[in-house]
Structures are given as C-alpha cells and as structure tokens.
Amino acid sequence: MEIRQISEDYSVTGQIVPADVAQIRAAGFRSVICNRPDGEQVDQPAQDEVRAAVEAAGMTYRYIPVVSGQMTADNVADQARALEELPTPVLAYCRSGGRCTNLFLAIQQSRG
Secondary structure, three states, X not given: OOOEEEEOOEEEEOOOOHHHHHHHHHOOXXXXXXXXXXXXXXXXXXXXXXXXXXXXXXXXXXXOOOOOOOOOHHHHHHHHHHHHHOOOOEEEEOOOOHHHHHHHHHHHHHOO
C-alpha cells in the first residue's frame, strides 16, 4: 500500500483490503473514504467488508463511489462535505488513488 499525502489532513492510496486497516490506523488516520464503486473488478473487496474493518478499528468510514472517468459535481460536493465532517487525517482510496486526488483538486478549484 502506497500512501500519498495530498495535504496536511488528506492522503490517498489505491485499493485497500481489510488486512490493511491496522497499518492505516497505526499511521494515525482517523477516517477512511472509499471512492471506488463495488464491482469494478472481480477481485476487489466489497466496500462493506472494508467498512466493517475500518469501524472495528475505531475509525470513521464514508462511501462516495465515483465511476472512473465520470466524476460529477455531486461527487465533488459529497467529498467536500465529508472532508468538512470527518475526523482528520483522512485516507481516501480508489483503484489507484487518482479519483481521490482529482476530487480533492476539484474541491480546491471550486473554492477559488
């Protein structure tokens, strides 16, 4: 798992699995956002499995699925709201971390 810090309170990574959660918690993250829709690939864990592991570790979880290449204004607004509400620091994941990064950049652009 390669975690890339985007801002002081926001980092991104590719797909995580429940076994990664202890390492995420140990790294100091307090919240996890899943930006990957279930079923993109047959071998990816269901987001409910990841949610259960995240919450069992005492962190907060949010599911904001974004279809690859089809980010919407609603996705950006939902991510912005999550970043305002969730305990920080936040780790967001998708297949590669790209959608999570693009959402963050879109939020920054919308704020001028």
